[in-house]
Every structure is written in C-alpha cells, then in structure tokens.
Amino acid sequence: xxxxxxxxxxxSAEKRILFLPHxxxxxxxxxxxxxxxxxRNVIHNGKIIENYPENARGHSCLILGYGxxxxxxxVVCSPxxxxxxxxxxxxxxxxxxxxxxxxxxxx
Numbered sequence: 148x149x150x151x152x153x154x155x156x157x158x159s160a161e162k163r164i165l166f167l168p169h170x171x172x173x174x175x176x177x178x179x180x181x182x183x184x185x186x187r188n189v190i191h192n193g194k195i196i197e198n199y200p201e202n203a204r205g206h207s208c209l210i211l212g213y214g215x216x217x218x219x220x221x222v223v224c225s226p227x228x229x230x231x232x233x234x235x236x237x238x239x240x241x242x243x244x245x246x247x248x249x250x251x252x253x254x
Contacts, residue, residue, distance in 0.1 A: 152208055152226070153195050159226035160190045170233040181236050185214035189222045190231070196221075196249045207234060211248055219248045 164186070166174070174181040193212025200206050207225035214220040223234040239248040 152198060152200075152206065153210075155226045156190060156195075156208065156210070156224060156231060159228075159231035160187070163230040164190075164233060165230045166233045167235075170235050173235050173237050179236075179238055181214060181220060181238070185220055186222055186233060186236055188212060188214060189220050189236075190224070193220075193222070194249075204232070204234065207232075211239075221248070 164183070166183070166186075173179065174183075174186070189210055189212025193210040195208045196211045197209035199208060202225065205225045205227070207223060210222045210224065212220055212222065219239055220236060221239050222236045225232045225234060243252060244250065245252055
C-alpha cells in the first residue's frame with residue numbers, strides 16, 4: 148500500500164503542486180528556507196515513512212527526502228485528483244527522530 152500511495156503522490160505532483168499557507172510559512176522560516184525545488188526533489192526521490200489514510204484532509208503521508216547539500220527534509224502531502232497538496236515541510240529535529248529521521252523517538 149505504501150508504494151501505491153507514493154505512485155499516486157508522484158502522479159498528482161506531475162499535474163500541479165499546491166503549497167498550503169501553513170507549508171509556505173514553515174518553508175519560509177529563516178532557520179529552514181526550504182525551496183520548492185527541494186520539495187520537488189523530496190517528492191520524486193524520497194521514501195514514505197508514515198502513512199495517514201484516515202487524515203481529515205484526505206489520505207496523506209510523510210515523505211523523507213534530501214534537499215540542498217544533502218540535508219534531510221520531511222514533507223507532509225495529500226494527493227488530490229488534479230494536484231498534490233503540500234500540507235507542511237520541515238527539517239526533522241534529532242531530538243524528535245531516531246538516527247536517519249525515519250522513525251519518531253518514543254517519549
């Protein structure tokens with residue numbers, strides 16, 4: 148199922164990518180400055196690390212990929228029929244994620 152949603156995400160992204168206001172705010176933070184090109188790279192080359200089939204915004208997922216200079220980037224997105232909705236994007240924090248940024252640390 149994870150590969151299927153990744154295929155759907157990539158197909159939606161080929162049509163159009165819509166950055167929701169929250170995503171734009173998070174991407175524009177001075178300590179992040181995540182570019183749309185980095186988001187595209189994550190979508191096309193990243194791996195799904197969390198799947199949210201029951202999300203209120205519709206089926207969505209968290210993708211781990213790499214941006215400028217190999218920095219890890221997390222993108223939460225939701226594929227729609229005509230576009231891919233980018234819900235948020237951020238640089239994962241080592242205090243919250245295990246080595247490799249693929250699994251959340253247990254609290």
